[in-house]
Amino acid sequence: MGFISLDKAGLIGKGSSRFCYQHPSDRCKCIKIQKNPALNITSEEVKHYRKFIRRGISWEMVARYHETVLTDQGPGAVFDMPRDFDGNVSRTLHHYLLSDESNSRIAVIMASALMDLKRYLLKQNIIIRELKPENLVWCRAGECHGRFILADGIGNNQFISVATYLKRFGRRVINRKWATFERDLRELYSGSSFSGTLLLYL
Structure with missing residues (x-):
């Protein structure tokens, strides 16, 4: 996937270490951007998700990690975006x-x-x-x-x-x-x- 602009993407939430944006081309996914890239929180987390993928875990109760992409806000990790039965963000x-x-x-x-x-x-x-x-x-x-x-x-x-x-x-x-x-x-x-x-x- 190429470069992703988050200028017009909706900011869904803010955590202590990351911003979460609605994926601009997939309403069922979000992109997490680390506030301070030097902390390496996302890269460490992704290592664990890749282990889960290799183990073949059930993703029933964990938001699935898909890939890491380049955005205008820096590297971003793409995850599933949980939505309710009525389409609203959970x-x-x-x-x-x-x-x-x-x-x-x-x-x-x-x-x-x-x-x-x-x-x-x-x-x-x-x-x-x-x-x-x-x-x-x-x-x-x-x-x-x-x-x-x-x-x-x-x-x-x-x-x-x-x-x-x-x-x-x-x-x-x-x-x-x-x-x-x-x-x-x-x-x-x-x-x-x-x-x-x-x-x-x-």
């Missing part, structure tokens, strides 16, 4: 935790989907740098059901990387990261009744 768990529209019924449904995600991570041995509500996208397949897709945070930041290759070590890392995720839900969203209901069913 929202993060963080959005629902802060939304006044969220309710206990949706929280119970999401709690079940989060447990599905945990089982998926363990089965596929997908090691994560960090598991945050901002990185989890709720992809609605209907008004009252859907699945979570991990859109960021992939990588192994352990001192010893053996967990990437051996499931018994990977299980320990994933369970530890999940415990931190639940603690963050409890502490960072302490004023959210939605978070409280979610935690009751995890």
Whole structure:
């Protein structure tokens, strides 16, 4: 693929280290641009995605990496863009935790989907740098059901990387990261009744 101009592409979101743009020629993909190229976050992440490709993992709950392209904002990594059944870009768990529209019924449904995600991570041995509500996208397949897709945070930041290759070590890392995720839900969203209901069913 040639040079891609992002001047007219929609800026979908901003993370702590990257900008996320709508792919200008494919509404089902996005392009992530690193704010500080010297950090090498994207290139390190892509190494893990390429390992997933070689392993032939299921992409059911991870946004698939496609390629790295050159843009007018620098190198960009192309990923799937999760969309809801109505065509809208899927929202993060963080959005629902802060939304006044969220309710206990949706929280119970999401709690079940989060447990599905945990089982998926363990089965596929997908090691994560960090598991945050901002990185989890709720992809609605209907008004009252859907699945979570991990859109960021992939990588192994352990001192010893053996967990990437051996499931018994990977299980320990994933369970530890999940415990931190639940603690963050409890502490960072302490004023959210939605978070409280979610935690009751995890």
